[in-house]
Each structure stands twice: as structure tokens, then as C-alpha cells.
Amino acid sequence: MKQVVVARYAQGNPKASDFRIEEAAEPQAAEGELLLRTLYIAVDPLLRFSLDESTLTGGGRMDLGAPMIGPTVSQVIASNHPDYAAGDYVEGRTAWAETTVVAPDKSDYRGPPRKLDPALAPVSTALGALGGPGQTAYEGVIKVGRLQVGETIVISAAGGAVGSMAGQIAKALGARAVGIAGGREKCQGLLDLGFDAVADYKASDFAAQLKAALPDGADVYFENVGGDVTLSVLPHLKRGARMPMCGFIAYYGLGMEGPGPDHLPGFYRQIMNKALEIKGFAGLFAGQKGLDDIAGWMKQGKIRFAESFVDGIDAAPEAFASVFAGHNHVGKLLVRVAPAI
Ligand SMILES: NC(=O)c1ccc[n+]([C@@H]2O[C@H](COP(=O)([O-])OP(=O)(O)OC[C@H]3O[C@@H](n4cnc5c(N)ncnc54)[C@H](OP(=O)(O)O)[C@@H]3O)[C@@H](O)[C@H]2O)c1
Incomplete structure (x- = not known):
């Protein structure tokens, strides 16, 4: 499978050449872990902070040569965790890789992957309007x-x-x-x-x-x-x-x-x-009331989920760089890595 690794820390605005596409062995899910197939990668501007050589925030900086990590929507391929089943859709912070492994009980500050209801809205909106x-x-x-x-x-x-x-x-x-x-x-x-x-x-x-x-x-x-x-x-x-x-x-x-x-x-x-x-303000999440309000406005036609896509994991570095260089997409720009099964 392919993954996007950090080749160098960004100097100025990020460039596609700050990343490298690598082939890696398919990961295996151990006890308590999930094997995920990445569907969408969000190229969020705040990820720039984790690519800074001299970050003032201390933690959170990516390691050179390691896969880039950020918000994604994935589908569970295999589950060794009681709360998740194969076929579930989840949103979380995972590697920019075609497949990846996460341990829900050991996840980062945003907690375990959030399960998504595909009947509510397209799962990609978990990285935009409903994310x-x-x-x-x-x-x-x-x-x-x-x-x-x-x-x-x-x-x-x-x-x-x-x-x-x-x-x-x-x-x-x-x-x-x-x-x-x-x-x-x-x-x-x-x-x-x-x-x-x-x-x-x-x-x-x-x-x-x-x-x-x-x-x-x-x-x-x-x-x-x-x-x-x-x-x-x-x-x-x-x-x-x-x-x-x-x-x-x-x-x-x-x-x-x-x-x-x-x-x-x-x-x-x-x-x-x-x-x-x-x-x-930073990291203020509206929680269920906010998500219900947004979903209600979407149902009433008051809010449209504006999103646009580029295809394939190879497109991720260029898509991230384009956020800072000026692109013509309105709304959330996502990398569509694979279709759901
Ligand atoms: N506080 C928080 O918790 C939090 C959470 C999420 C996001 N944010 C911040 O919210 C802002 C928007 O994020 P987003 O997720 O909406 O990003 P996004 O979808 O990637 O959009 C970024 C926008 O920034 C504009 N832009 C880029 N460089 C610019 C520049 N030099 N001068 C003026 N406009 C520029 C681009 O529009 P144009 O083509 O019009 O230039 C683009 O539409 C960012 O600053 C992000 O870091 C904060």
C-alpha cells in the first residue's frame, strides 16, 4: 500500500515536495486494534503547525520519514475491538496511508475514532459540515x-x-x-x-x-x-x-x-x-447539539455541504500545498483515497 511521509519540514508555505509517496507493507491489526481503509483525507491548514521545524507548541510535530497524520474518514476492514465492526465508517486522526491501524483505547487527544452514520449524510461530511x-x-x-x-x-x-x-x-x-x-x-x-x-x-x-x-x-x-x-x-x-x-x-x-x-x-x-x-478559540467542538442543529439546517435546505475532491493518495501533497497557494474550490477540499466497499 502507499503512504505519504514527511520528507522535510516546511519552509514558508508547504510545498508538495515537502512530502514523499512511499510503498509500505500492509499493516496488521493486533488485539484491541482496528485495520482501516482510508476513504478521505482532509488537507486542513492547521496541519502546517505540525510541520514547523521550530514549533513553539512543543508536542505535535511530525517526525521526518514518518507518515503524515491528520483528520481522515475511513472504513473498518477488520476489528479486534468490541465497539467496532468490519464495515463501520469512522472519523479520526490517522496516517495519510491507503490502509492503517489504530488502537481506539490508546488514541490521541481527540479520543477514539468517531463512528459515522452514512444514512445521516455522505461520510465525507464528517470532515467538513458535520466535522x-x-x-x-x-x-x-x-x-x-x-x-x-x-x-x-x-x-x-x-x-x-x-x-x-x-x-x-x-x-x-x-x-x-x-x-x-x-x-x-x-x-x-x-x-x-x-x-x-x-x-x-x-x-x-x-x-x-x-x-x-x-x-x-x-x-x-x-x-x-x-x-x-x-x-x-x-x-x-x-x-x-x-x-x-x-x-x-x-x-x-x-x-x-x-x-x-x-x-x-x-x-x-x-x-x-x-x-x-x-x-x-481553538478546538471548540459543538458536540451533539451543534451537530444536530447543522444536520437539521441541512435537511431544511438552509445549509449545503460544499465539498470538492481530488483523487488518489498521490494527490495529497499537492492538495495540501494548494490550500496555501490559492485554489478555486469552495468549501472543504478532500483527497478521495478509495471508494467504500
Ligand atoms: N480555531 C480552531 O479551532 C480552528 C479549527 C479549524 C480551522 N481553523 C482555522 O480556520 C481557518 C480556515 O480553515 P478551513 O478549514 O476553512 O481551511 P480551508 O478550507 O483549507 O480554507 C482555507 C482558506 O484560506 C484562504 N487563504 C489561504 N491563504 C490565504 C492568505 N494568505 N490570505 C487570505 N486567505 C487565504 C483560502 O481562500 P482564498 O482562495 O480565498 O485565498 C482558503 O479558502 C484557518 O486559519 C484554520 O487554521 C481554526
Whole structure:
């Protein structure tokens, strides 16, 4: 079977050449273990942190020459664990490999693999609308952003898995959703998902587009990006606006410490003058209530699971690199490794 191993730590934004495809022997499941066949791999931006040579978080860094690890959906091929049976679908953090072995009782911080119900929705959505991105969007909009009916939310990286869900959740709650994304095609994709207005941060008239999209300012800024996009949004925030700080992808390629002098003094002045409330959050999972709400909105047609696919495990390194280089996919980009049996 094939697997993707880490060839070198990323310098700047990740490149496909930071990885290597290797042939490996089929693993065997021992007592208490599951043999899994990978169906989908999620190329999540936060995986960049585990590819940093000088990570400040200490743990979590990948070993060179070892398989890359991240969120996946798999099918159980053989089970030596009483809670799982062959044929079950599961979501968890596993190797980027065609087949892999996990021990549910010894799993990482996210706990044992989550069993999925294929009757509820396609199992790939466990990595998008009904997975980490959907739950992150839900918590960021509702709990951290405290978005109210009739308010306006502006969302950066709105074409991504989290942002596209955040905008649709905002609409389902009766708010106005404005999305920022790169390129006309992506912005059109957001309008197709029901966003009220968009602004293309790669266009030369981005500032004018943003002004037109936010004639009365914004009550919430769902922050996914940082850098110049954020500096452009700040003047449009109302007094007392909330800023759920979900991510800062524009900085990920700079390593954990970032560059030297930056725009922070101006940024802090805006926080002070406007009494902005900024609250960071990470790893907030909405749990069953959130998943039920999202599934309910999907059933009512209020939320669509935007996802797109590239095929074969060989495509995983290039797909991961494309997250940072700008691709045209709206919603969750997944690597489709194999069809379910
Ligand atoms: N706090 C948490 O618990 C948590 C959980 C999950 C994700 N996150 C964060 O949430 C953010 C979105 O994640 P996701 O899963 O939605 O990712 P995703 O589906 O891979 O989308 C990433 C988006 O980022 C945009 N982007 C990439 N580089 C950019 C740059 N330099 N400037 C502006 N936009 C850029 C791309 O859109 P364009 O083509 O429009 O540039 C792309 O749509 C990331 O910052 C991620 O780290 C946080």
C-alpha cells in the first residue's frame, strides 16, 4: 500500500515536495486494534503547525520519514475491538496511508475514532459540515461571536470549509453574511451558497468592494486570515464589535513566531478606540447539539455541504500545498483515497 511521509519540514508555505509517496507493507491489526481503509483525507491548514521545524507548541510535530497524520474518514476492514465492526465508517486522526491501524483505547487527544452514520449524510461530511470545520464555525458564530438576528457578520477565508459554514449558519440564524475570498469565481460560489455580499481580496478595488458590502459596518468579524485582509476589515467594525479569532492563515508560512515589526500598534489602537472584543478559540467542538442543529439546517435546505475532491493518495501533497497557494474550490477540499466497499 502507499503512504505519504514527511520528507522535510516546511519552509514558508508547504510545498508538495515537502512530502514523499512511499510503498509500505500492509499493516496488521493486533488485539484491541482496528485495520482501516482510508476513504478521505482532509488537507486542513492547521496541519502546517505540525510541520514547523521550530514549533513553539512543543508536542505535535511530525517526525521526518514518518507518515503524515491528520483528520481522515475511513472504513473498518477488520476489528479486534468490541465497539467496532468490519464495515463501520469512522472519523479520526490517522496516517495519510491507503490502509492503517489504530488502537481506539490508546488514541490521541481527540479520543477514539468517531463512528459515522452514512444514512445521516455522505461520510465525507464528517470532515467538513458535520466535522471539525462545521463545529468550529458553529461555536465561532454562536458562542464566541454571539451573532444576533439582523446583525451583520463579515468572514475572512469565507470560501474555506469553516468560512463557508460560518456564513450559512449566520444566514440560518437570520443575520446578514458578507464573505471575503480570493478571486471572482470563489466569490460567486459564496453568493451561490446564500451569502448576501462578497469582496474579492485579490482584486485591485478590494477596499471599494468591502465598503459597498458593508454600508452600515459589521457587528462581528469572523477572523480566519490576519494580515492585510484584517487591516482592511477593521475600519468597518462597529463600536463594540466582536471578533472571534479562529485562525490566521496568512501568517502560517512565516512559522510560529512571525516576522519582526508589524502593524500591531495600529491594530491595537483600533481595538482600543472601538472597544473591540476579540476572543480567540481553538478546538471548540459543538458536540451533539451543534451537530444536530447543522444536520437539521441541512435537511431544511438552509445549509449545503460544499465539498470538492481530488483523487488518489498521490494527490495529497499537492492538495495540501494548494490550500496555501490559492485554489478555486469552495468549501472543504478532500483527497478521495478509495471508494467504500
Ligand atoms: N480555531 C480552531 O479551532 C480552528 C479549527 C479549524 C480551522 N481553523 C482555522 O480556520 C481557518 C480556515 O480553515 P478551513 O478549514 O476553512 O481551511 P480551508 O478550507 O483549507 O480554507 C482555507 C482558506 O484560506 C484562504 N487563504 C489561504 N491563504 C490565504 C492568505 N494568505 N490570505 C487570505 N486567505 C487565504 C483560502 O481562500 P482564498 O482562495 O480565498 O485565498 C482558503 O479558502 C484557518 O486559519 C484554520 O487554521 C481554526
